[in-house]
Amino acid sequence: MRDTDRALVQAASAVAKLRCRSAAHTLATAARTAEGRVVSGVNVVHDSGGACAEVIAVGTAATQGVHDLETIVTVGDRGRSLVTPCGPCRRLLAELFPELRVIVGPVDDPRVVPVTGLLEP
Numbered sequence: 001m002r003d004t005d006r007a008l009v010q011a012a013s014a015v016a017k018l019r020c021r022s023a024a025h026t027l028a029t030a031a032r033t034a035e036g037r038v039v040s041g042v043n044v045v046h047d048s049g050g051a052c053a054e055v056i057a058v059g060t061a062a063t064q065g066v067h068d069l070e071t072i073v074t075v076g077d078r079g080r081s082l083v084t085p086c087g088p089c090r091r092l093l094a095e096l097f098p099e100l101r102v103i104v105g106p107v108d109d110p111r112v113v114p115v116t117g118l119l120e121p
């Protein structure tokens, strides 16, 4: 964990605290470029499916012309711990950002893993 990784966890936690205040939004993702730019997103929960916070963050990044995400983290609302991306998100992230670093684990002892390390063999 680098200082910038800890700052990214704090950024995601801040978004979760500020913006995840209903059943429609329960997770927040923050992603960082090598240059230090941070984009974020919250999930959208709906009976018909919704979208993961990681997908929203990637879409937000693309909307802002950011195509080189280096590190990503997702946290739960109401002080819940870090959340490891789901299977489809792992594949999406690995395809778009093969070098991506993912912060996972308990919030008091997080660690960084390569996104490719989260894929099924």
Ligand SMILES: [Zn+2]
Pocket: 052, 053, 054, 085, 086, 087, 088, 089, 090
């Ligand atoms: Zn997902």
